[in-house]
Amino acid sequence: MSLVIKDAKIIGKEGNWDVLIDDGKIKSISEKEDGAKSLDASNKYLSPGFFNTHTHAAMSLFRGVADDREFWDAWPEVVWPLEEKLEAEDVYWGTKLACLEMIKTGTVAFNDMYFFMESAVDAVEEMGVKAVMSYGLIDEKDPDKLEDEIVATKNFVEYAKDCKNIKPALGPHAIYTVSRDGLEWCSEFAEKEDLLVNIHLGETEKETKDFKKDYSGTFSEYLAEVGLLNERTIAAHCVWLEDQDFSSLAENNVTVSHNPSSNMKLGVGKPMEYERMSEEGVEVTLGTDSTVSNNNLDMLEEAKTAALQQKMSGDATLMSAEECYKMLTKEGAKAMGFKSGVIEEGRPADLILLDKDVKATPEHDDISNLIYSMDGSSVTAVIIDGKVVMEERKVKGEKEIIKNATARSKQLVSGVI
Amino acid sequence: MSLVIKDAKIIGKEGNWDVLIDDGKIKSISEKEDGAKSLDASNKYLSPGFFNTHTHAAMSLFRGVADDREFWDAWPEVVWPLEEKLEAEDVYWGTKLACLEMIKTGTVAFNDMYFFMESAVDAVEEMGVKAVMSYGLIDEKDPDKLEDEIVATKNFVEYAKDCKNIKPALGPHAIYTVSRDGLEWCSEFAEKEDLLVNIHLGETEKETKDFKKDYSGTFSEYLAEVGLLNERTIAAHCVWLEDQDFSSLAENNVTVSHNPSSNMKLGVGKPMEYERMSEEGVEVTLGTDSTVSNNNLDMLEEAKTAALQQKMSGDATLMSAEECYKMLTKEGAKAMGFKSGVIEEGRPADLILLDKDVKATPEHDDISNLIYSMDGSSVTAVIIDGKVVMEERKVKGEKEIIKNATARSKQLVSGVI
Structure with missing residues (x-):
């Protein structure tokens, strides 16, 4: 047609x-x-259309439940207990709600990580949006739990792999919630199946400090050891990095998903170091994170917030409107492996x-x-x-x-x- | 009816x-x-409805002309030459455009400072919005120019004083653009005519540093000397203040108009110290500033940006949604002397x-x-x-x-x- x-x-x-x-x-x-x-x-x-490179779509059911509170106050008390109650049907309707909001604000593709992802896939397919989708693998460094999470991940990838608009991906949640074995398995499985990998990285200072207690190197050194420092990885947040991480992320073609509203609302303590990332050549894209920490999925709002966050510290020339627009479109599409994001003959x-x-x-x-x-x-x-x-x-x-x-x-x- | x-x-x-x-x-x-x-x-x-406590409405004609540039680069090269060309008819249509945007985003009253204000008054009256309106008095510390500016101010106040929805106010632009004599005249005239006073204060570090070259005290001491440290004054920005200014503004019932998007976009270098203002009891309200430095007049967006700006530095509990809502409504109305801003029997x-x-x-x-x-x-x-x-x-x-x-x-x- x-x-x-x-x-x-x-x-x-x-x-x-x-x-x-x-x-x-x-x-x-x-x-x-x-x-x-x-x-x-x-x-x-x-x-x-716009490309949102970090979401937990179904959390749209929880919009507004944890405002104006610290993460380590609100998440254990409110968000995690809510997630304990989640059923597949909730994730289905929560993901539909998120897709509806994304469509209404111009997003054509998003990069998701959550649970009950088969239901999320059904919702996305029905809505006609494109997505990279990953089951959030969390083993809490327990080998038995890892076994279960591997099964859940494999089942999800199998379920999603033939869907028209969806690319299944892996979702090792973060370095602090997944064992070394779990991360290594993700690396191997991602390579074998040719999948993207979503991970949270350096969101809070606490995460970075805790990491340094157990490991003498940097995040990027650790990711390299477990096989996740490569072009498959989309790392969300990346606020609290060490000096050498910037060049390592750039040289190894890791994509950063910058989530300014979420970072600011949760008080992560400083702007993401975009200027340094640009200088080193890190590929930066934009994400909204979930509506619990944002609280919407409006990528035009996210782009403005990103620019304001960078400029506030004193340089009004940082992150121009044009750079924001590229992140929203071309760069976001590229990160997720979609061929659109540009208006040219032959493009989707x-x-x-x-x-x-x-x-x-x-x-x-x-x-x-x-x-x-x-x-x-x-x-x-x-x-x-x-x-x-x-x-x-x-x-x-x-x-x-x-x-x-x-x-x-x-x-x-x-x-x- | x-x-x-x-x-x-x-x-x-x-x-x-x-x-x-x-x-x-x-x-x-x-x-x-x-x-x-x-x-x-x-x-x-x-x-x-919402109350926008700092605007230059007619500048909506210039939306997007000076993005991603420093103030002292873009304003002399672009904005001031544009303002040199302004005629009354431009201000009329620019103000109408701003009123249209404000109505469409829920603002019922705004606090304006600009030029050709008779035309702005006509526009506002026709649109049916409420406003506090002030002619921007700038004498560049030249006594002859002050004479002209006093005439212009008096003419404007005379023109606006019987308008249904408008409260004329005085608009000494800033300490760095108005002579001591000019500020003192504003204080006396405001008291005599019972008018509010708009002034820019402590927007940039340069402004504060330049001020300290000529005066040994603080902004609030100087405002007290010229008779403008009182409940008539709405001071826009207030980012770069000194320690004692916070208690002085509070004790003397000066209202602050906080303009987070503009401050961030122009790279003023740090968040406004809202926590300290709250602790001292300063009355804080919200403004968009002009669309050249924002670039819209959407108060809901401004409120979210204000909260994110505060939280980013590390405390997610700062400036709650409820505090933002009060600033948008009750506090904004109070600052401008309107009796609405609350849904209660008997209120406008x-x-x-x-x-x-x-x-x-x-x-x-x-x-x-x-x-x-x-x-x-x-x-x-x-x-x-x-x-x-x-x-x-x-x-x-x-x-x-x-x-x-x-x-x-x-x-x-x-x-x-």
């Missing part, structure tokens, strides 16, 4: 264009086209339209408007692999998702908060 | 309510009511409705949803003094405003950027 997006102002490109989509790919951006179905994009911006058609509303007036600089003024609510249409999953801000089944997610979340929090 | 808001979930209050508005005031929130006109608020939040009906959309799901905590997840685009209706100025996100004349503001701004930037 072909689709024409008519008269579109492509972000960062002069003039207005007709974009022809055929068989899920961008066939032409150069000519006036007529197709079976057309989307009017006059007075709209056309952009690649993972695209969004945004209303040129009051926040986009006047139009001195479209990338500036997008990053510093607009938010995800400006997104009017979302196209994934050429299929329109949102038009005029309407997503199929949204009322049912809100109803069911609300019901499941009410039941979960009952007696906990 | 009476109006009933039916079946509304009032933020922070259990249950759903009918709110009867009569003669511009909240008459009843306690009974089921039928009125001549009713607004259906089922599945919506009802809240006092300056109210907003917000859609409980996906960002407000689930509803574990409505204030958390509002501050940390939603943004201004969730606002569906705005009521000012009982009059509906936005319904179903439609504002009268918005297309004309966008068209004219776009045309004026294009003409202004031609040859400058």
